[in-house]
Amino acid sequence: MNAYVDQADPYPDVRMADFDWGVRNGVVGWAQCPDTNTGTGGDRAAGTGWCRGQHLRFNAYYYWHYSGVFDTATQRRQIACHETGHTVGLRHRNTLDSCMYTNAGEGAAATLDAHDRGHINGHY
Ligand SMILES: [Zn+2]
Numbered sequence: 001m002n003a004y005v006d007q008a009d010p011y012p013d014v015r016m017a018d019f020d021w022g023v024r025n026g027v028v029g030w031a032q033c034p035d036t037n038t039g040t041g042g043d044r045a046a047g048t049g050w051c052r053g054q055h056l057r058f059n060a061y062y063y064w065h066y067s068g069v070f071d072t073a074t075q076r077r078q079i080a081c082h083e084t085g086h087t088v089g090l091r092h093r094n095t096l097d098s099c100m101y102t103n104a105g106e107g108a109a110a111t112l113d114a115h116d117r118g119h120i121n122g123h124y
Contacts, residue, residue: 013052013053013054013087014054015053015055015056017055017057017058018058018059018060019057019058020061021061022061027059028059028060028079029057029058029060029082030057030059030083030086031057031083031087032054032055033053033055034053034054036053037051037054038052039052048089050088050089056083056084056086058080058083074110075110078108078110081100081111082099088120088123088124089119089120090116090120096109097109098111098113098116099111100116
């Protein structure tokens with residue numbers, strides 16, 4: 001997976017932003033397919049859904065400023081891995097071996113495991 005900064009690209013696959021969204025939604029990040037998407041496909045319920053032009057929003061301030069719980073480089077990597085995983089169709093898992101563990105940052109790995117990589121390689 002490659003990521004790069006190209007603010008001139010009007011149709012990116014994923015648009016990432018970190019912002020102080022406040023405490024109102026209670027999450028540190030989320031991926032969303034906006035109405036302005038440039039294409040969708042697959043079957044979301046089956047875990048194969050995709051969306052071009054997704055918005056990935058990090059709410060770093062939520063934990064780092066309001067609770068201080070998630071304030072290590074490892075935890076930040078875990079959250080970035082988790083939310084980026086959602087943008088390529090990965091869903092929550094029930095294992096701490098993967099950053100896709102349901103509760104981002106709670107002791108889970110900061111990387112994808114072989115199971116996750118298999119799903120990505122199967123989709124793309
Ligand atoms: Zn999630």
